[in-house]
Amino acid sequence: MTPQERYQKLKEHLLQENPLLVEVIDEYKELDKIAKKIGFLQPQQTYTETISWWPLISILGTFSAGKSSFINEFLGKKVQDTGNQAVDDKFTVICYTQKDEIVSLPGVALDADPRFPFYNISKEIEKLDPKEKNINKYIQLKAVKSERIKGKILIDSPGFDADIQRDAILRMSDHIINLSDLVLIFFDARHPEPGAMRDTLDHLVQSAITHTDADKVLYILNQIDTCAKEDNLEDIIGAWQxxxxxxxxxxxxxxxxxxxxxxxxxxxxxxxxxxxxxxEDLQLIEEKIDKVLIDRSYRIAKNVETRAKEIISYLYPLDNLLSKFKFNLIIADTITAAFFLILILYLYKNDFLSSHSYTLIILIFVLSLFLVIHLKVRSFIRISVAKKSDNLFIRNAFLKQTKWYKPYLLVGSFISKKKIERQLHQLIEKSKNFIQKLNDQYISLQKEQV
Ligand SMILES: Nc1nc2c(ncn2[C@@H]2O[C@H](COP(=O)(O)OP(=O)(O)OP(=O)(O)O)[C@@H](O)[C@H]2O)c(=O)[nH]1
Ligand SMILES: [Mg+2]
Incomplete structure (x- = not known):
């Protein structure tokens, strides 16, 4: 997908699902333009790819805990199959559509949709399971017309059973936990005792609590209506906690x-x-789900500022590299030129350059040789100076600005640092104003709800 197509698709989806964010795309466009001019980004890259635009809420947990039933109730539609045996054997990514009927698509559709944080998920799956090249075996996509999913993505997962689970599914669960804005881990009140929960606890919970952002994980004991028979709700909740x-x-x-x-x-x-x-508890869970959309919008808006500041901080290290390149090349060219000058003087003194036609040939030869040596040395210096930076953005920009045909004495002077900095500061200002706008919108939304 080219950056232009990506802007366009993002815009279309945002218009339907989260129109507040549409104008932020133009800020990203501006950012891309500046970064490409300097060379921090390649022409086919865009900063819109560096952040997920739709918050991801994943639902994991023991099998038959009621994950799919919860999702159906939340969406107000029967989107997922449910049942007492293990029903789901793959992950289902659920997103919004304007169409009335539920649309099911194979997992490969995820690669072409900018809403999903799984950038090139097929490649990711190949990494997880090199034998399995078929993403459709692990993931399916469903699009549903439900107001509650607008601007968000839900993931329903196969019931968790570490004993029989394939390694790729376990690792995908970890991957999904990492990408998620909110993780709901479901347990079943019919089997809340530590024995039955052991596998889930050992794997899911372990990977969730070691995550740096452990706050995003909620633990949900489902099907507590089954406690009614023995009227032991407090005991069951107590043992589980x-x-x-x-x-x-x-x-x-x-x-x-x-x-x-x-x-x-x-x-x-x-x-x-x-x-x-x-x-009471469902309301708290739903509040968390709603908040995720607001948090993500802020993160997307704030990212413009962060990226703009990052570019500013790269300008001076880039300048240093360019100066080093220029300085080393001037020294190398001076030495080569001096050598050839001495050679010509020597030839002249020894009467080798007495005939005119002979002189011309020798001069052309010497100049060509000088040019060849210059290009070789230039390429050597260019590569060794580029290695001095381990920052990919800076290195890309340096390599762009020092291509062999660029006049090296003028390297870096075609782009005015001051002008770029001014543009970036204006962009930071715009991003701050946009965040203020988000504040106003969300505050008035909250007031409406009260
Ligand atoms: N009594 C009661 N039954 C429930 C509840 N939630 C789900 N069930 C039933 O429990 C069974 C399993 O529900 P599912 O929603 O399929 O569970 P799941 O976690 O998606 O299961 P897998 O996809 O197989 O891992 C179904 O028969 C549901 O009808 C609940 O809160 N109370
Ligand atoms: Mg299910």
């Missing part, structure tokens, strides 16, 4: 819910108590 705490998970992120349409609770008093717990 103790098992998680033993793994080092701090409380405050534990929730207990059930699916209202699937529950059958006989005792009305108990039903009321359970419903109260469920409603």
């Amino acid at each position: 103790r098992a998680l705490s033993q793994k080092g998970i701090v409380s405050g992120k534990f929730y207990a819910i059930y699916n209202k349409s699937l529950a059958t609770i006989q005792n009305p008093e108990l039903a009321q108590r359970l419903a109260k717990k469920r409603d």
Whole structure:
């Protein structure tokens, strides 16, 4: 996908799902233009690719815990199959569409859609499982018309069973946890005892808590309506929380819910108590899901500022490299020129240059030789100076500006640093104004909701 196509597709999706962010695309365009002019980005690259535009909410957990049922209830549509045996054997990425019917697409469709943070997911899967080249075996895509998913992406995952799970699926779960803005880990109140949770705890929870951003993980005990039979809700929640705490998970992120349409609770008093717990916790979970969209919008807007500052910070190291290149090449050219001058003087003194035609041939020969040596030495210096920087952006820009046909005495002087800095500061200002606009919008949205 070319940067132009990417801007266009992002714009189209944002118009439908999160129109607030449409104008930020122009800021990214400007940023790309400046970075390409200097050479920090290659022509086919764009900063829009360096951030995910749609927040990702992934739902993982033990098998038959009710992950798919939760998603169906959340979306208000039967998008996913559910059942008491292990139903899902692949990840389902769910996003928004304007079409009324649910659209199912194979996993390869993810590669061509800029909404997804899985940039070239096929390549990623090949890395995880070199034998398996077929992404469709692990991932499918569904697009659903539901207001609740606008601007977001949900991932439903296969039930977790470390014993039988293929290595690629385990590693993909880790990969998805890393990419996610919010992770809901589902447990089943029918088997909350540490024994049954062991595999899940050992793998999922371990990789979630070692993650630097552990705050994004919520632990959800589902199907608590099943506690009604023995009326032991507090015991079950207590045992489950103790098992998680033993793994080092701090409380405050534990929730207990059930699916209202699937529950059958006989005792009305108990039903009321359970419903109260469920409603409170579900509201907190849904608030977290909504907040993810706001947080991501801020991150996208803030990224313009961060990138602009990054470019400013690269300008001086780049200048240093260019000066080094120029200086070394001037020295090398002076030495070569001096050598040839001495050679010509020597030839002249010894009467080798007495005939005119002979002189011309020798001069052309000497000049060509000088040019060849200059180009060889130039390429050598260029490569050795480029190696002095381990920053890819700076190196790219340096290599762009020192191509063999560029007049090296003028290297770096075609682009005015001051002008670039001024443009970037203006962009930072624009980004700050945009963030202010986001603040105003979200504050008024919150007021509307109250
Ligand atoms: N009583 C009750 N049953 C539920 C609840 N949530 C889900 N179920 C039932 O539990 C079974 C499993 O639900 P699913 O939504 O398929 O579970 P899952 O976690 O997606 O399962 P896999 O995809 O196979 O891992 C289904 O028969 C659901 O009807 C709940 O809150 N209460
Ligand atoms: Mg499922």
